[in-house]
């Protein structure tokens with residue numbers, strides 16, 4: 001089967017209903033088994049401004065929003081004016097011919113004006129549906145799937161509304177068949193339907209797969225989608241979901257719930273995470289496993305609320321005062337987010353420490369298709385050394401035994417026992433015979449504050465080392481990064497987190513279009529860091545270029561601090577928009593030509 | 608590898624609850640004469656009189672002299688961050704609503720840095736007991752002005768006298784949604800025991816603000832100052848279900864300062880009552896993890 005790879009852009013003002021045609025198209029494509037990647041560029045306003053949704057589809061892997069548009073659907077003149085000039089030969093623009101005027105377009109761009117008044121009749125909202133129908137016709141997709149989606153969408157409004165919308169859609173479909181030139185390829189039907197989800201949904205579902213029973217949050221873009229999904233499913237899935245007064249409260253509440261024995265999670269963005277950090281340290285100190293997701297957006301401070309960045313790496317690395325063990329992971333795709341949450345919970349439970357996930361707007365609000373069979377809700381659950389009371393769910397632990405009230409006052413149980421591994425069996429409150437105090441002050445093995453006697457330096461040292469020792473074995477539990485591509489490449493592109501897909505595409509483009517042999521090393525686990533493996537791989541690289549979505553090269557500095565390796569070049573983007581493959585391709589070319597060792601691509605389109 | 612241990616309860620002879628069952632390992636390191644000793648004793652007495660087993664109780668504090676209390680009592684304890692006890696306790700209570708969860712701390716901890724949590728925890732009417740050892744000063748940090756320091760009070764951080772109005776926790780709590788609002792005095796321990804017992808048994812958010820003199824740093828609001836002024840509401844025929852009367856009493860300050868139960872209502876559901884997730888299956892913390900195949904199918908179906 002020939003490779004099919006096309007992208008559709010829909011743009012308009014916020015409030016003009018871009019989401020609906022976007023959803024309809026995404027569902028139809030995914031149901032045909034096509035891979036899909038969608039990114040919505042928008043602004044922090046509810047109405048007005050400019051919103052631009054790119055949906056890219058193909059029968060091969062679709063790892064980013066790509067570089068080109070095949071179809072432009074402008075819902076207002078502004079979108080027409082901004083984007084039409086970027087279309088290349090073979091592309092088309094589909095629009096309301098009664099309202100919008102196309103400007104100058106490149107040769108070979110098909111101008112598809114639709115007489116919306118005539119086609120929609122009385123249905124004022126029908127124009128978007130008409131445009132969608134035209135796209136489908138030109139992609140060689142039958143009418144039935146659209147009819148199915150419309151029926152589902154308007155189910156609540158009754159038969160008459162369904163029929164009206166289907167008729168409008170059919171009119172658009174037929175008009176396109178008569179008047180427009182179809183694409184030279186057809187969107188294939190691969191049979192098995194794909195699931196479509198955002199990264200935020202993946203995070204929430206990953207939590208569900210991990211057995212999360214407590215979720216708390218304070219709304220903050222671009223993390224709010226996690227809260228909304230959790231809230232919508234809380235009662236059906238038996239999860240306690242709370243919107244809390246602030247992020248300080250969120251993290252503290254999550255720690256309380258985790259301490260009591262729940263798997264507990266929260267998500268926020270950088271500003272909220274900043275408020276949480278003292279409590280993250282508390283989780284480290286009292287050795288409570290919690291998982292917190294930071295969906296990064298452009299900072300500092302309120303920054304650009306609806307734009308993406310990888311700017312919180314050092315915030316996560318430095319969260320909270322003092323030294324304490326933490327695990328930090330930066331998944332790269334929606335599916336990776338889904339799978340990483342249960343894996344991280346297992347590690348946090350085992351090592352009794354906080355776990356941080358660095359997501360970002362690009363993958364959290366971005367949509368991707370995944371094979372539904374890959375959404376494994378039966379993930380392995382390992383809770384580490386944990387002590388529960390008996391009685392199935394009867395938590396009052398009627399400890400009638402002679403020692404039921406012991407623990408703290410007779411040393412029968414040492415919550416923070418100085419074991420060889422540093423991991424001490426963790427009793428949850430309610431267990432008979434295991435009473436203790438979990439204190440954020442430095443404490444002894446039994447939980448007594450060391451300042452309650454003399455501030456004993458030997459004990460302080462022992463406890464610091466006990467907690468730190470836990471981390472020695474974590475690195476053996478996680479998968480080291482692998483070099484992708486030929487060993488003897490001219491250049492190695494290094495990235496972390498959400499940029500894996502776009503860098504991979506850039507590597508492929510460099511090979512196929514520019515004759516540049518590159519390979520890729522992508523890092524997912526930030527702490528612990530695979531120092532040995534990474535050093536081994538990078539010490540063989542001819543030229544190392546680090547690609548990241550921030551100004552100061554946060555990862556470049558981290559790589560250097562951990563391995564001593566300083567990259568030869570850097571590609572940094574911090575204009576709020578994600579990388580497109582050509583940004584990286586061009587940067588690599590200019591660096592190989594010796595023009596610079598720091599490339600800062602800027603988005604060509606203003607959205 | 609994971610070792611989930613389940614502690615079987617020994618079917619031996621029943622453990623005998625005595626007053627000493629609540630005695631902590633550490634002797635309190637408060638200054639001799641500190642009001643907090645009396646609050647600790649009152650809490651221990653209340654737990655004993657209510658027959659609550661130490662392993663069924665979780666005492667959660669913030670940071671401050673008063674917040675050291677969990678270390679001095681034999682129950683499960685959490686000694687959290689400055690100002691955060693209510694948030695942590697809310698999480699713990701929702702995770703295991705069969706625990707009795709009691710928060711303890713100071714006025715700075717609760718009404719200052721923790722003020723936001725205080726306001727929102729009250730309006731949720733979650734079943735927590737909050738005991739504030741209100742000494743109108745920051746003790747642990749050696750004597751700075753606190754949100755309840757009276758106007759004009761000279762402290763190390765207000766050497767010319769505080770020019771700010773203090774918080775009055777009683778009316779705040781009454782209008783803020785707390786459904787049990789009381790004030791005690793360390794100098795009247797028996798009375799305090801009753802207030803704490805009532806608070807623990809109250810199925811909603813209960814505040815017990817306690818005048819608990821800091822003998823080291825607050826030379827204004829001393830035992831000698833309070834003793835002649837405090838008057839128990841219980842001796843005055845106050846009706847704690849009468850909102851207006853409660854508010855009138857709550858604003859009294861000066862030669863006569865009421866202590867006792869100001870306000871109580873039992874007609875409102877608690878947060879736990881309103882959360883169906885808690886209604887079946889026991890504490891969330893002890894439930895089996897994961898979802899059923901049917902639930903997973905339903906979730907995936909939404910994505911197709």
Ligand SMILES: Cc1ncc(C[n+]2csc(CCOP(=O)(O)OP(=O)(O)O)c2C)c(N)n1
Pocket residue numbers: 670671672673674689712713714715716717740742744745746747748753821
């Ligand atoms: C985030 C943070 N800020 C400041 C402190 C320092 N601190 C510790 S206790 C305290 C005030 C204590 O006053 P209060 O809560 O009234 O308790 P008391 O000592 O009087 O019992 C302060 C400011 C801290 N521990 N954490």
Ligand code: SF4
Pocket residue numbers: 636637638640641642643672673742746747820821822823824
């Ligand atoms: S400083 Fe004040 S509050 Fe602290 S222990 Fe001493 S008397 Fe009590």
